[in-house]
Amino acid sequence: MDSRSSGGAASQEPGTDADRISTPITADLLRGALDLERTEHGVLPHRLPARARAQCADGQLSMAESQPSGVRLVLRTRATTVELDTLPTKMAYRGAPPRPDGVYDLLVDGELAARTSVAGGNLRIVDMSTGSVETRTGPVGTARFSGLSAEAKDLEIWLPYNESTQLVELRTDAPVEVAPDRGRRVWLHHGSSISHGSNAAGPTTTWPALAASRGGVELTNLGLGGSALLDPFTARALRDTPADLISLKLGINLVNTDLMRLRAFTPAVHGFLDTVREGHPDTPLLVVSPIHCPIHEDTPGPSVPEFENLEAGELTFRAGGDPAERAAGKLTLNVIREELSRIVKQRAAEDPSLHYLDGRELYGEADTAELPLPDRLHPDAATHHRIGERFAERVFGAGGPFAGDD
Structure with a gap:
């Protein structure tokens, strides 16, 4: 140049x-x-x-x-x-x-x-x-x-x-x-603020950056804080972006915003996957459900900010919904995990390159005692490391959906 x-x-x-x-x-x-x-x-x-x-x-x-x-x-x-x-x-x-x-x-x-x-x-x-x-x-x-x-x-x-x-x-x-092209595979990832990097210590220690480093791949991170909402224009951006590997971490923002009900969620997920597959028909595609988040496991959104300790720099959140509203189709994290798992299983019968990962394998209920979410929604820097290491092991490691050829 x-x-x-x-x-x-x-x-x-x-x-x-x-x-x-x-x-x-x-x-x-x-x-x-x-x-x-x-x-x-x-x-x-x-x-x-x-x-x-x-x-x-x-x-x-x-x-x-x-x-x-x-x-x-x-x-x-x-x-x-x-x-x-x-x-x-x-x-x-x-x-x-x-x-x-x-x-x-x-x-x-x-x-x-x-x-x-x-x-x-x-x-x-x-x-x-x-x-x-x-x-x-x-x-x-x-x-x-x-x-x-x-x-x-x-x-x-x-x-x-x-x-x-x-x-x-x-x-x-x-x-x-x-810099010369090192010939590494390109991993295209989409998710919420956690994928975006919220509360990580730096840009190379967000969990996707850590996982990419351990997996030996080039990262394109479309983690969009507050905005992983199954938007069609995001699906088209994923469709049109060159990639060797694609992952979609879906769910928490739909609860945060109380954006849709189960009736809309299921076809929206199918439509999102259909659009991505238009540009990447055979690319390994991993759907990841939400990590464990106690306030929204069985309680719908929206997520409501609490300002009591804001002057001290502490902003926390609570669930604004009622567990009884699940009967009317309101989304919780457990509802979303169950439906994402079902959708992927249904589609994988004709799409063997489609995979599912339960987000609780990356951060589950047992992790909350040791590494609680400081604001009840987002991980801290240490938890980014844990999620990144577990993702690399389960996804890029031997037998994982993104494992290399060697």
């Missing part, structure tokens, strides 16, 4: 303090994004294509798909210093303490080498009691990694999973080229 230089810097030796080389941030340097939007500041990676975004004006979806979970810059270089200017958009809750800045992870030849954050940026302040949103603009910042080896190496800069991130400029002290 050609590199633009400033003041003849392209000929400098790595590690000097001379003018840095500025390299255009183009789609061939990015993995994990389905679209790249030009902005006044640079480029904004999206995890849903423009056509899908145009079909839904929901603010939660817009925020989630523009947060680059699993999106990373991948390059080969001898640079000892790498600087990435970005304009993040961060989230805050009115009345709560500021949230920590998002994390940028640097991998060198596949190993985590450094972490940093970018201060400043835009801020979206959400009032949870009214739903109103205030946006405050802020400055561009820099994620800087230095002291790297001057040898040729593959670098990956994983972007924060919880901050929309406009990429402004990439600077290095040696030329940059597109």
Whole structure:
């Protein structure tokens, strides 16, 4: 890839303090994004294509798909210093303490080498009691990694999973080229905020990123916080995205939002699978039901936020439904698991590449005593590790639906 230089810097030796080389941030340097939007500041990676975004004006979806979970810059270089200017958009809750800045992870030849954050940026302040949103603009910042080896190496800069991130400029002290294709299988995953990364320590330690690393695959993560809702445009995005392996973790957001009843759920799942299969007729396809979540195992949604300890930074949730409403078709996690299992079993008779995994194998009732969900909905960093390790073992391991040929 050609590199633009400033003041003849392209000929400098790595590690000097001379003018840095500025390299255009183009789609061939990015993995994990389905679209790249030009902005006044640079480029904004999206995890849903423009056509899908145009079909839904929901603010939660817009925020989630523009947060680059699993999106990373991948390059080969001898640079000892790498600087990435970005304009993040961060989230805050009115009345709560500021949230920590998002994390940028640097991998060198596949190993985590450094972490940093970018201060400043835009801020979206959400009032949870009214739903109103205030946006405050802020400055561009820099994620800087230095002291790297001057040898040729593959670098990956994983972007924060919880901050929309406009990429402004990439600077290095040696030329940059597109990293070579390592021939690894591509895993396309769709799920809820847990798949998105909620409460993970960093972008390479969300459970899908951990599972992908252990499974030796390239991740495209369409985990969309609050937005795994069987939307047809998401199914079409999955259909049209190249992949060697596909997984769909479905259920919890349908309970969170109290979006549909069992009568609508069953055909919606069939329709979602039909659409995905239009583009991937024989690809290994895994349907994963929800992990254990005590408040919604047998109690329908919606999930209701509790604000009592918000000033201390604690936001928790409770189930807003009544267990008796299951008789009217309201969804609970146990209802969803039973129906997903039945649907997959029915379809697998004619689709041997379709598989089912009960999410409680990843995090079950016994795990809640040791690693309870801090807000009653989302796992903490340690639980992301447990889920990722178990997924890798059960799915990528010997005998699993995504096991390799060797």
